[in-house]
Amino acid sequence: MDHVDPTLVSLRVKRAQEMGFTAGQLRGDQWQHVAHGVVRPAFFAVDPISAKVADAVALMGRANVLGGWASLWVQGNTWFDGSNRAGDPRDVLVHCLAGSQLRVRPGILPSQADLHPDEIDTLGHYDVTTLARSAHDEMRMASNLREAVVVLDMAVSTTSKVAHTTLGAVRRVIDSHRKTRGIVQARNALELGTARSASxxxxxxxxxxxxxxxxxxxxxxxxxxxxxxxxxxxxxxxxxxxxxxxxxxxxxxxxxxxxxxxxxxxxxxxxxxxxxxxxxxxxxxxxxxxxxxxxxxxxxxxxxxxxxxxxxxxxxxxxxxxxxxxx
Known part of the structure; x- marks a missing residue:
């Protein structure tokens, strides 16, 4: 799947106005109001995953960081599509750095877990967690140990032709965190992971x-x-x-x-x-x-x-x- 830049799909009203659109135009039928203060061009046909991630990015402030499966997805690892093993949709993880605010809405999971500076990358106008940190969070939040191993394998897979990190990079992230919910499951999953799994x-x-x-x-x-x-x-x-x-x-x-x-x-x-x-x-x-x-x-x-x-x-x-x- 070709990824669409989330910042081109959904926009905060303020940013749309900075781009030259008037308040009257934004109230017209050429725009969809997808969340409070967030709009999307009505003519923009977009798949559900892109729309969900785009809405979350639009709601993020300067001190928010896109994380988890959504971060892996926007960086090119298409194994992570926002659904669980049963096919049910999952919320988008957004990290809230110290002093930040986030307008919460259904579909967004805010987190105040510790986030180190070297675990953040910048994509255009917004920040994401690194592939390794994103895998760490997905492993912690997985429903059980085996699903945590699935997360790890797909995040580091060298055989499935998608963007990936390495076992070593994930281990370094996990080792740098201590009292974090789910960290024991993530550590145990590390011992069962492989970079060679293809699905x-x-x-x-x-x-x-x-x-x-x-x-x-x-x-x-x-x-x-x-x-x-x-x-x-x-x-x-x-x-x-x-x-x-x-x-x-x-x-x-x-x-x-x-x-x-x-x-x-x-x-x-x-x-x-x-x-x-x-x-x-x-x-x-x-x-x-x-x-x-x-x-x-x-x-x-x-x-x-x-x-x-x-x-x-x-x-x-x-x-x-x-x-x-x-x-």
Whole structure:
């Protein structure tokens, strides 16, 4: 999704007047009054996420800072779209620095949590928290530990082609704060995070395998080759000891071309002696049944003696441009 500059979507009345619009014009049908003192051009077609963030930015004062998921989103990390796991909309977090005021309205979550100067960046006419600080806040506020890990993985993902921070940067932010609500959950999530996850559902599936089944040494999004150095495919999750491959299928896997590619890769894996277990987002609705399936597949893999595959990367792989995503 192409991002729209929030400062061009919603405006405070005062700023609109500074741009040359008269009070009479702003009262006309060419403008929408979306909040007290905030207007938007009526002809401006904008998606709900942009509108929600724009309204919050328009309401912010000089000592307010956009944070949380909205900060990640405006900086280009589209995994954060203002909805929770169930798809319900979430409020926009706005930090209020000392002495600041914020006109509160539904959809905005004001915060007076400590915010260090190096955790603030400037985007045009407004301030945002850094990607690392934004991830820290989302991890603290997550509904549980596993969802905090999902936040972390998506904030640092190097495989999903979105703007991201690093595990080290998030750790530095968390280590610099002490008595903050949810900080223990954020610290615990750090120990489970990876920069290689390619989607939220992949992270949730990995946590099922690691925490519930007990597979400790899973590798994430690694290329698998046959013994002649041919690429079999990039496995979402693989246990190098047993040869269990766990493929996490999100909504995009329902597309015919993607589903076909998945089937071809799965056949290659199985011919090489790997055992494949597929987990969809719907499977997570029955957590323990899915844990049982993964456990049975893990047991089957441990009994398989045929090993015509390797994770050792041939020389050609490291110099092949498409492989950079998985480096």
């Amino acid at each position: 939220p559902w992949e992270t949730r599936t990995r946590l099922l395998a690691q925490l519930d089944v007990g597979i400790k040494e899973l590798k994430v999004n690694v290329p698998v080759f046959d013994l002649s150095e041919n690429l079999l495919g990039v496995a979402d999750l693989i246990d190098p000891e047993t040869g269990l491959v766990i493929e996490s299928d999100g909504a995009e896997h329902r597309e015919l071309s993607r589903h076909t590619d998945d089937n071809v890769r799965e056949e290659k894996f199985e011919r090489a002696g790997l055992v494949v277990c597929r987990v969809t987002s719907l499977d997570h609705a029955d957590r323990w049944a899915t844990v049982g399936r993964i456990n049975r597949a893990w047991t089957d893999a441990a009994r398989t003696s045929r090993r015509l595959w390797t994770l050792e990367q041939p020389d050609w792989w490291t110099s092949w441009p498409p492989a950079r995503r998985w480096a």
